[in-house]
Amino acid sequence: MDHFLYRDGILHAEDVPVPAIAAAVGTPFYCYSTATLARHFKLFDEALEGTEHLVCFAMKSNSNQAVLKTLAGLGAGMDVVSGGEYARAKAAGVPGDRIVFSGVGKTREEMRAALEGGIRQFNVESEPELIQLSEVASSMGVEAPIAIRVNPDVDAKTHEKIATGKSENKFGIPIARAKEVYAQAAALPGIDVVGIDVHIGSQLTELEPFGLAFEKVAELTEVLRAEGHNIRRLDLGGGLGIPYERSNEAPPLPIEYGQLIKDKVGHLGCEIEIEPGRLISGNAGILVSDVIFVKSGEGRDFLIVDAAMNDLVRPSMYSAHHDIIPVVEPAAGAEQQPYDIVGPVCETGDTFAKQRNMPVLQAGDLIAFRSAGAYGAVMASEYNTRALIPEVLVHEDQFAVIRQRPTFDEMINRDTIPEWL
Numbered sequence: 001m002d003h004f005l006y007r008d009g010i011l012h013a014e015d016v017p018v019p020a021i022a023a024a025v026g027t028p029f030y031c032y033s034t035a036t037l038a039r040h041f042k043l044f045d046e047a048l049e050g051t052e053h054l055v056c057f058a059m060k061s062n063s064n065q066a067v068l069k070t071l072a073g074l075g076a077g078m079d080v081v082s083g084g085e086y087a088r089a090k091a092a093g094v095p096g097d098r099i100v101f102s103g104v105g106k107t108r109e110e111m112r113a114a115l116e117g118g119i120r121q122f123n124v125e126s127e128p129e130l131i132q133l134s135e136v137a138s139s140m141g142v143e144a145p146i147a148i149r150v151n152p153d154v155d156a157k158t159h160e161k162i163a164t165g166k167s168e169n170k171f172g173i174p175i176a177r178a179k180e181v182y183a184q185a186a187a188l189p190g191i192d193v194v195g196i197d198v199h200i201g202s203q204l205t206e207l208e209p210f211g212l213a214f215e216k217v218a219e220l221t222e223v224l225r226a227e228g229h230n231i232r233r234l235d236l237g238g239g240l241g242i243p244y245e246r247s248n249e250a251p252p253l254p255i256e257y258g259q260l261i262k263d264k265v266g267h268l269g270c271e272i273e274i275e276p277g278r279l280i281s282g283n284a285g286i287l288v289s290d291v292i293f294v295k296s297g298e299g300r301d302f303l304i305v306d307a308a309m310n311d312l313v314r315p316s317m318y319s320a321h322h323d324i325i326p327v328v329e330p331a332a333g334a335e336q337q338p339y340d341i342v343g344p345v346c347e348t349g350d351t352f353a354k355q356r357n358m359p360v361l362q363a364g365d366l367i368a369f370r371s372a373g374a375y376g377a378v379m380a381s382e383y384n385t386r387a388l389i390p391e392v393l394v395h396e397d398q399f400a401v402i403r404q405r406p407t408f409d410e411m412i413n414r415d416t417i418p419e420w421l
């Protein structure tokens with residue numbers, strides 16, 4: 001459920017008519033709903049009620065400062081994957097003890113910054129990383145709290161580019177070697193082993209792979225405790241999928257996911273962390289775009305819109321589906337026709353949908369891409385020197401621009417000319 005609904009025939013974001021935002025900021029733009037962000041965060045928080053837990057928002061899905069502040073204000077922690085994200089989390093007022101640092105390639109500088117600013121835990125993904133973290137922490141005279149990310153070798157049954165839990169993926173250490181690596185960690189200076197971490201992929205639409213992974217983590221917890229490690233925290237990652245295609249998808253609900261966690265690891269008495277990104281931010285955002293031209297081609301009609309692959313890359317990168325709806329609600333039984341919906345970028349890959357049935361549209365009509373709040377703005381680029389599009393946050397009947405569209409001069413002046421030119 002989200003808060004983008006038709007009201008009196010016009011798409012609204014909460015209580016704000018979408019055309020009013022378009023008139024104020026120009027198209028294309030991202031629009032996020034505070035109520036939807038809050039609702040999705042609370043679904044996870046409530047699903048783990050009765051268990052000591054922290055929901056860490058995977059901010060790589062949407063790292064706008066206003067989004068982070070909204071979630072932090074509700075008690076969310078943050079899962080960060082770079083020094084930049086760590087700085088963003090701190091800038092949004094998230095205390096270090098609510099920030100988890102994930103990622104396969106943390107640099108010494110990133111480790112140092114997190115140890116200085118405060119960190120809940122590093123999720124360590126390899127032995128070289130463990131050794132480097134030990135060196136950095138020791139040189140600073142501090143201890144780095146860590147969980148080791150184990151790779152449980154389960155098939156997440158998702159898109160290959162976002163599956164992370166198979167042994168051939170670059171993530172984590174093979175679970176079969178965990179005992180050895182935990183022993184190594186325990187012997188290293190500057191390292192405090194607090195738990196186990198697992199994250200098997202993104203956009204999972206079944207619970208079964210989670211269940212298999214959590215069972216393996218539970219077994220490992222017992223094994224490591226028997227070896228004398230004080231395993232007190234389990235980070236179970238993110239990855240729960242969302243219904244991108246509302247007509248035919250119904251992924252598991254957070255409450256079912258929470259129950260699965262309780263069933264599989266509840267008996268261990270560990271504090272639970274989860275790192276959902278997409279399920280919190282995905283359906284909390286839309287991308288609003290304007291039809292520039294309707295072009296008739298050989299046996300097909302193209303809707304050429306002012307958003308492009310540089311603004312929302314998911315369709316061209318992952319062949320992802322986004323529901324696309326007109327901002328003006330079509331009359332019941334209105335005529336429909338198939339369109340190829342494309343952006344202006346000079347690549348055939350700049351195609352959002354092929355032969356998508358839509359009501360008949362004209363130049364100047366507004367459309368909205370649903371489920372665009374996750375892996376949308378954060379993956380945008382200025383390819384074709386198209387400005388990064390504005391982000392807008394709605395709260396009840398108010399809206400605010402939370403990232404401005406840069407001017408062409410601002411974009412151009414980021415380049416500098418060497419003195420020999």
Ligand SMILES: *Cc1c(COP(=O)(O)O)cnc(C)c1O
Nearest residue numbers: 058102202238239275276277278
């Ligand atoms: C990407 C990622 C997440 C979030 O995944 P979602 O599918 O957005 O929930 C969580 N943890 C780690 C380590 C990740 O890389």
